[in-house]
Amino acid sequence: MTKESFQILAPCGMLGYGFPKASFLQGMAHKPDAIVVDAGSTDAGPHKLGAGTAIVSKQACKKDLEIILTEGVRAKIPVLIGSAGGSGARVHVEWTRDIVMEIVREQGIRGVRVALIWADIPPEIVEASLAAGRCEPLGLAVPTLTPARLAATNRIVAQMGHEPIVEALAAGADIVICGRAYDPSPFAAPAIYRGFDAALAYHLGKILECAALSAEPGTTKDCMLGTLKRDSFIVQPLNAARRCTSVSVAAHTFYEKDHPYILHGPGLVLNLAECTFAERGDGSVEVRGSRIERTAVYKVKLEGAMHAAYRTFVVAGVRDPLLISRIEEVERLVEQQVREYYAEIPPEDYRIHFINYGLNGVMGELEPNRAPAHELGIVFEVVAKTQELANGICGTVRSTFLHFGYEGRKATAGNLAFPFAPSDVPFGAVYEFSVYHLMEVDDGLSLFPITYEEVQP
Amino acid sequence: MRLYEAASVLRSKNSGPFEITIDVLFDDPAIYYKIKDEGLIDRPLVSRLYGIPEAHITHLVFFDPALGFKITFARQVSSGAFLDRDVYGAQQHAPLLELELNL
Numbered sequence: 001m002t003k004e005s006f007q008i009l010a011p012c013g014m015l016g017y018g019f020p021k022a023s024f025l026q027g028m029a030h031k032p033d034a035i036v037v038d039a040g041s042t043d044a045g046p047h048k049l050g051a052g053t054a055i056v057s058k059q060a061c062k063k064d065l066e067i068i069l070t071e072g073v074r075a076k077i078p079v080l081i082g083s084a085g086g087s088g089a090r091v092h093v094e095w096t097r098d099i100v101m102e103i104v105r106e107q108g109i110r111g112v113r114v115a116l117i118w119a120d121i122p123p124e125i126v127e128a129s130l131a132a133g134r135c136e137p138l139g140l141a142v143p144t145l146t147p148a149r150l151a152a153t154n155r156i157v158a159q160m161g162h163e164p165i166v167e168a169l170a171a172g173a174d175i176v177i178c179g180r181a182y183d184p185s186p187f188a189a190p191a192i193y194r195g196f197d198a199a200l201a202y203h204l205g206k207i208l209e210c211a212a213l214s215a216e217p218g219t220t221k222d223c224m225l226g227t228l229k230r231d232s233f234i235v236q237p238l239n240a241a242r243r244c245t246s247v248s249v250a251a252h253t254f255y256e257k258d259h260p261y262i263l264h265g266p267g268l269v270l271n272l273a274e275c276t277f278a279e280r281g282d283g284s285v286e287v288r289g290s291r292i293e294r295t296a297v298y299k300v301k302l303e304g305a306m307h308a309a310y311r312t313f314v315v316a317g318v319r320d321p322l323l324i325s326r327i328e329e330v331e332r333l334v335e336q337q338v339r340e341y342y343a344e345i346p347p348e349d350y351r352i353h354f355i356n357y358g359l360n361g362v363m364g365e366l367e368p369n370r371a372p373a374h375e376l377g378i379v380f381e382v383v384a385k386t387q388e389l390a391n392g393i394c395g396t397v398r399s400t401f402l403h404f405g406y407e408g409r410k411a412t413a414g415n416l417a418f419p420f421a422p423s424d425v426p427f428g429a430v431y432e433f434s435v436y437h438l439m440e441v442d443d444g445l446s447l448f449p450i451t452y453e454e455v456q457p
Numbered sequence: 458m459r460l461y462e463a464a465s466v467l468r469s470k471n472s473g474p475f476e477i478t479i480d481v482l483f484d485d486p487a488i489y490y491k492i493k494d495e496g497l498i499d500r501p502l503v504s505r506l507y508g509i510p511e512a513h514i515t516h517l518v519f520f521d522p523a524l525g526f527k528i529t530f531a532r533q534v535s536s537g538a539f540l541d542r543d544v545y546g547a548q549q550h551a552p553l554l555e556l557e558l559n560l
Contacts, residue, residue, distance in 0.1 A: 042474050045537025045544045140513060141475040141531040247482075251466070251523035254480045258472040258529040260520035277522055308539060353540060362548045365533065366507050383539050432538035433474045 006191045006228040007032040010208035013220025015039035015064055015081060016056030019211070023223040023238040028071055030225055034190040035072045037064070038183050038209040039096070040083020042303060042433075043256070048086045050154045050305035050431030054095055055086030062099050066107070069100065069175070073109050078169060080176040080186040082209070087303075088180030089155045090120050096177050097453070104455050111457035112175055115168035117450050119179030121156045121302060125447075126439065134440035138301065142436045149306060149434045156304035156435050161266030162198070163444035165189035171452065179448070180303065182265045183209040187226070196228045199292035202270050204233045206263065207252050214252035215242035215283075236284035243283030250277045267298040267444050297440050300447065304435025309351075309383035311427035312394035316401075316416040318376045322408055323415055327356055327376060330415075334401045341396060350384035350393050378416070383430055394424050461554040463488050469550035472529055474536035476515065477546045479553060482525035488560055489524040497558055503528055506552040528553075 009032040012019040016039070041055065048055055072079035085092025093116055100114065127150060129135035137145070157180035166189050168176045178186055184205025191201040204226045207214050212222035215237040222242065227234040235244055253272055254260045261272040275289040318324055331354040339347060355361045358373035380397060384390035402416050409415075441447055461467055465484045472478035481498075483489040492498060504511045509530060516529040534541045543549060 042536070043471055043545050045541075046474065046535075047537060139473070139475045139531060140515070141533070141535065246522070247484075247524055250520070251480075251482050251525055254478075254482070254520070254523060254525060254527055256470050256472055256478070258476055258478055258527075259516050260518055260523060260525070260527045275522065311539075351539065355542060362542055363551070364542050366509065366549065366552075368506065368508065368552050430539055433535050436473065436475055436535075 003194060004229065006194050006196050008187055008191065008204070008208060008226045008228070009035045010187070010211045010224045010226065011035065011037050011068055012064065012223065013038065013210040013213055014041065014056070016060035017221050018060065018064060019221055019223050020239060021067060024067060024071070026238040027223050027225050028075065031075070032077060032225065033194070034078050034080060035068055036080045036082070036187045036190070036208065037068065038082040038186070040086050040088050040180060046305035046431040046433045049089060049157070049303060050307055051429060052089065052091040052155065054092065058099060061096070062103065065099060066103050069103050069109065070107050073112060073174065078174055078176065078190055080165065080178065080190065082178050082181040082183060082186035084177050084179060087157065088119050088178065089157050090118060090179070093118065093177055093179050100175060100177065110455060112455045113173050114175045114177065114453045114455065115171065115173035115450055116453065117160065117164050117168060117176065117178045117448050119157045119160055119181070119448055121158050121447060123150055123153065123156060126150060126156060126302065126435065129439050135437050138436050138438050145435060145437065153304040153306040153434045156302055158300040158302050158439070158447055159266055160300070160448045161185050161268070161444045162189035162192050164448035164450060166193045167445065168450050169193045171450070173452065182301070184265065191228050197230070199270065199290040200228055200233050202265065202268070202292060203272060203275070203287065203290035204228055204235070206270070207235055207249065210252070210255065212237055212239070212242055213255065214249050215244050216248050217242060218248065232286050232288045234280070234284050234286045236282070244285040246277035246279050246285055249285045249287065250275070266300050267295055269293045269295060298442070298444055299438040299440055302435050302437045302439050303433065305431045306434040307429050308432045309385065309430045310387040310390045311381055311383045311430045312387070312390040313379055313381040313425050313427055314394060314398050314418070314423050315420065316378050316418050316423070318378060318416065320411050320415070321374070322410060323406065324372050324376055326406060327359065327372070330404060330406045333406070334397060334404055337400050338393065338396050342393065345389070350382055350389055352393070352397055353381050355379040387426055387428070391424065391426055398423060458558055458560045459554070460556040460558055463558065463560055466525070467550055467554050469546055469548065471536055471546040475532050476529055477532055477549050478527060478529040479550050480525060480527050481553065482523060484524070486524055491560060492558070493519045493526070498526060503530070506556065
């Protein structure tokens with residue numbers, strides 16, 4: 001059976017962000033062939049991957065999934081979740097699986113096959129690839145992955161392409177929970193599985209993974225419908241308050257990408273330079289001309305996060321113009337005095353950092369405007385080997401700064417306005433991305449094992 | 458005219474944890490093509506505005522169908538690591554926003 005079109009319903013840009021149920025039901029009225037939702041991002045930093053925590057609350061994830069799963073199962077169409085739990089590591093896939101199974105039980109859903117596609121990469125594989133020269137940092141700013149940093153890395157995931165997802169669909173999966181995936185892959189996979197063009201499927205996936213963000217007004221919290229045809233695809237919002245324009249859809253590939261029309265994915269490069277974007281007069285846009293090249297060597301993107309330190313921080317304000325005029329000098333002297341006081345502690349065991357809002361708090365060294373405001377918000381932090389050490393040193397930074405007798409001082413009672421008591425906030429673990437590499441692999445399947453769980457009829 | 462008066466969208470965001478990318482999109486094709494064709498935005502200008510070496514700028518690309526251009530440069534500190542100031546990279550666009558252009 002060959003279909004002439006394949007429709008994908010994208011409920012929202014991030015599972016757990018929510019969407020109007022009316023838009024979703026409007027989408028279901030089009031009788032889509034699959035429901036696909038992205039659940040992951042590295043935007044919020046390395047903490048989720050490092051600590052194994054989710055990006056949204058369980059309550060928010062479950063609220064969205066209840067609607068998606070019950071409607072998807074009733075319509076007998078596959079439901080696919082990309083980059084489960086925010087970072088797509090084992091702990092995140094299991095977290096999502098538990099929510100799915102809870103809904104299955106509560107809603108009395110029977111007779112479905114759930115596929116779990118794992119994206120965790122054992123450090124030994126990365127180590128061997130590094131040694132073989134088959135693993136390279138992705139970008140100028142990525143630090144060298146030394147054995148020590150690899151050993152300190154808590155979790156490594158790889159972004160999957162469509163291949164393992166197609167395999168799960170071919171094995172009869174009704175619900176597919178993907179570990180870390182290239183964001184468009186879970187959208188492209190069901191269409192590729194049904195024989196549609198991979199270039200159009202990936203380009204459509206790139207747009208749908210943010211749901212209605214490419215409409216006007218754009219949002220990740222509303223639904224979009226994608227219709228793939230043999231030589232084009234159509235995107236249309238499902239809420240009368242939004243419409244797509246040729247520019248809004250063309251501009252979408254700018255979002256969060258380093259290049260506006262060359263997009264690198266697992267084993268592929270998507271080239272959108274020759275695309276045309278035609279408005280159809282009903283708020284939908286038809287896209288043609290997406291091209292894809294399979295790379296000679298299949299590479300996957302790795303992401304890994306390591307525990308770097310523990311942090312304690314303080315928020316304070318400064319209104320005294322005499323202090324504001326020499327704030328950075330005073331901060332240097334405060335750090336010097338603290339380090340002299342703790343001479344017995346190895347200096348590399350802790351680091352002190354001042355962020356001066358109202359001076360250059362947001363941009364730091366990149367800030368071209370160096371004129372301070374009439375008041376400054378100061379966040380100072382200490383990161384150290386242990387939480388106890390961070391707490392202790394931060395307390396000394398705070399008391400030293402509060403009473404520091406700088407040159408020309410008139411306000412001898414105190415330098416800082418604390419909004420809170422107590423002032424010192426133990427923050428917990430600090431993570432950083434230690435792995436952001438491209439690794440050569442033999443194919444797009446072998447790194448991503450699949451397990452199936454059956455819900456009995 | 459300042460660039461923010463000419464542009465309909467002017468934003469920054471992470472492109473992965475190790476890069477910042479800035480998008481500038483226009484409604485008016487005349488303004489977009491004037492900026493593009495007269496080379497009003499180039500790498501030395503971006504380098505000067507942000508005080509970063511040109512070698513750190515990985516892309517400066519115009520895309521006609523979207524009436525926009527994109528600038529991508531390497532972060533000094535990766536997203537969310539110690540010393541980072543902007544985890545999402547969403548507030549690094551201001552120097553371009555205030556750029557005065559002869560349009």
